[in-house]
Amino acid sequence: MFSVPTEVPAPDRARWLAEVADALDQAHRLLVELDVQSDATADALELHLRIEAARLEVQSLRLSRSVAPRRRSEPNWINQSAWPVERAG
Numbered sequence: 001m002f003s004v005p006t007e008v009p010a011p012d013r014a015r016w017l018a019e020v021a022d023a024l025d026q027a028h029r030l031l032v033e034l035d036v037q038s039d040a041t042a043d044a045l046e047l048h049l050r051i052e053a054a055r056l057e058v059q060s061l062r063l064s065r066s067v068a069p070r071r072r073s074e075p076n077w078i079n080q081s082a083w084p085v086e087r088a089g
Contacts, residue, residue, distance in 0.1 A: 014062075017058055017061055017062050018062075020058050021055070021058045021059070021062065024051055024054050024055045024058060025055070027051050028051055028052070028055060031044075031047070031048050031051065
C-alpha cells in the first residue's frame with residue numbers, strides 16, 4: 001500500500017511516516033465524528049475500511065523500521081592467525 005524510500009535518511013523516513021499516521025488518524029476521527037458507520041452506505045463503509053487498512057500499514061512500517069536490524073558491513077578480518085604458523089622448508 002505504501003512504499004517508503006530506503007535511500008531517505010532514517011529521521012526523515014520516521015518523520016514522513018509520523019505525518020502520514022497523523023493524517024490518517026485525523027481522517028479516522030472525522031469519520032467517527034460524522035458517524036459514518038451508522039449510515040452504512042457502501043461508499044462510506046469502504047472509505048472507513050480503507051483508512052483503517054492504511055493506518056495499520058503505516059503502523060506496521062513504523063514498527064518494522066524501528067525493530068529491523070541495521071545492515072552491518074562485514075568486519076575487516078586480518079589474515080593473521082593468533083598462533084604462529086610453522087612454515088615447512
